[in-house]
Amino acid sequence: MGKGQLSLFAEESDQMISIKEASHHVGVSVASINNWIREGLLNGEHKGVVSRASLDQFTTRMTGIGKLKSRANKLRKDQHDHIRLTDHILDAIQRGENGEKISQEYEQSLSESYRNREGVYYTPKKIVDDMFKQIKGDISAKSFLEPCCGGGEFVVAALERGFRPENIYAFDTDPNAIAITRHRVVSLTGEECKNIICGNFLLLSQSIDKKFDYIFSNPPWGKKADKTEKERWAQIYQTGSSLDSCSLFLAAALRVLNTDGLLGYLLPEAFFNVAAFADIRKTVLRNNIIQVADYGKFSTLITRAQSLVLSNSAPQEEVNCQIGATHYIRKQSSFSTLPQSIINFLTDSEDNDVISYLYTLPHRTLRGNARWALGIVTGDNKNILKAECGAEDVPIYRGRDITKNGFKKPTRYINRDLSHCQQVADVSYYLAPEKIVYRFINDSIVCCVDKSRSYILNSANLFIVEDSFPLTNQQVADMLNSDLMTWLFKHIFRTHKVLRGDLEQLPLFTGYFDVYSSFSEDSLLSYLHITRHDGTYRIKKIAFSNPFQGQGKS
Known part of the structure; x- marks a missing residue:
């Protein structure tokens, strides 16, 4: 993720009690406080503040207060003394110690909670x-920008590649990161670099009248900030609903990239395949993508790191896709035609041809054709859930309890009065005579039709197909549970969560049930004129005038 962008957004108000103070008071994240405000559990009528009375009332009422305190204790343990760390880093710089070593020590000294909050994960040199392999030719007279320089890894690489110190510009809001980067430049060149500035690139880029030939960076990913402020930046940089900090920094960089200039960003896997990034992906796809690469996980990342290198020029067709030692070419237009402009570069061209073919066939989707609800958030599973069923209790199922054939035997129970739970959908959804429940935390689709009016926890979600849709709940579940749909889901979205937005994009071949009265995997493949091939799928080589001609009712 990014590197030390500490003050990206406006400061919090000090009226009533600030959201930051509230988070410290109960020992949870700022994001949790914001979620409770949105859910109506706390009074937060004014931006950035919350009613202290509502906070005290909520924490007193919550049976999970013990859990909140334990989280507070954990947060207190996961901290570092930033003042002492700063003194140590500046002393090391004054002693003239190795800049790379100082940078590594600084990163390793930052607490995990600090890194997560600020999006701080420095980039491995490799x-x-x-x-930088994409930077070619004589660049001695070219300009280079690093919007979020951190410990200076990209700046050092630019110097080693041949950029002149006076042509290198870098920003970061962390004074320690700036001090380290400047020290590394002086150590390498013997020159002070006046263009390495402690400041917020999102703000400063609006007044920069210079265009840059090369912009390479690892921006902050998922920096915690007030949603209103992120929406303000998104409006300025026209990122639509793409509010993540890495989207904002990419859009800001594109504003100051020269015509035919090169931009290289290290980004989270979600940037390429999650619906929240769809708008910024559309912006990216208006440029010429040169390479996308997957590097897996590094440091303490829980997501894969992937890079994007593009040119500020009209799109060309060939995109070099790199996954470890594997390289292949994809057509850039093949990304634009996918749902939500997903850049599924981990899928090779042959597999993507099958995906494109399936979307050309007659189909419907769940978008606008189902009612959706989330599983129950108790706020304190340990104390609210029970291993034995009491007189007032009913079964409640986790995501892992869902199979393609129904629920497993219940192992958890909950009081039928859900008023003590933190978040509950309209109870009528859970008690519907028929609904489809599915695992939420999973890398493939596992769902079943529930007719037992059961409750589910938030590791599962549910939807109910509208009566006007041409398929029944069971027919939809059969198709979503198919091997083909799992393959399609993994080759388009590649996420570890089954999101509503993704399910709403999958093609449901409604005409199949006009031909076949019951579902089977083989008949679905026959209907679609595709075949299994070495663990994947291929289009049958047939005369393609009417792929459904000649098939009768089964």
Whole structure:
């Protein structure tokens, strides 16, 4: 993720009690406080503040207060003394110690909670070197920008590649990161670099009248900030609903990239395949993508790191896709035609041809054709859920309890009065005579039709197909549970969560049930004129005038 962008957004108000103070008071994240405000559990009528009375009332009422305190204790343990760390880093710089070593020590000294909050994960040198392979030719007179320089890995690589110190510009809001980067430049060149500035690139880029030939960076990913402020930046940089900090920094960089200039960004896997990034992906696809690469996980990342290198020029067709030692070419237009403009570059061209073919066939989707609800958030599973069923209790199922054939035997029970739970959908959804429940935390679709009016926890979600849709709940579940749909889901979305937005994009071949009265995997493949091939699928080589001609009722 990014590197030390500490003050990206406006400061919080000090009226009533600030959201930050509230988070410290109960020992949870700022994001949790914001979620409770949105859910109506706390009074937060004014931006950035919350009613202290509502906070005290909520924490007193919540049976999970013990859990909140334990989280507070954990947060207190996961902290570092930033003042002492700063003194140590500046002393090391004054002693003239090795800049790379100082940078590594600084990163390793930052607490995990601090990194997560600020999006601070410095970039391994081998990844920077790989991204720089796309910089070719004589660049001695070219300009280079690093919007979020952190410990200076990209800046050092630019110097080693041949950029002149006076042509290198870098920003970061962390004074320590700036001090380290400047020290590394002086150590390498013997020159002070006046263009390495402690400041917020999102703000400063609006007044920069210079265009840059090369912009390479690892921006902050998922920096915690007030949603209103992110929406303000999104409006300025026209990122639509793409509010993540890495989207904002990419859009800001594109504003100051020269015509035919090169931009290289290290980004989270979600940037390429999650619906929240769809708008910024559309912006990216209006440029010429040169390479996308997957580097897996590094440091303490829980997501894969992937890079994007593009030119500020009209799109060309060939995109080099790199996954470890594997390289292949994809057509850039093949990304634009996918749902939500997903850049599924981990899928090779042959597999993507099958995906494109399936979307050309007659189909319907769940978008606008189902009612959706989330599983129950108790706020304190340990104390609210029970292993034995009491007189007032009913079964409640986790995601892992869902199979393609129904629920497993219940192992958890909950009081039928759900008023003590933190978040509950309209109870009528859970008690519907028929609904489809599915695992939420999963890398493939596992769902079943529930007719037992059962409750589910938030590791599962549900939807009910509208009566006007041409398929029944069971027919939809059969198709979603198919091997083909799992293959399609993994080759388009590749997420570890089954999101509503993704399910709403999958093609449901409603005409199949006009031909076949019951579902089977083989008959679905026959209907679609595709075949299994070495663990994947291929289009049958047939005369393609009417792929459904000649099939009768089964």
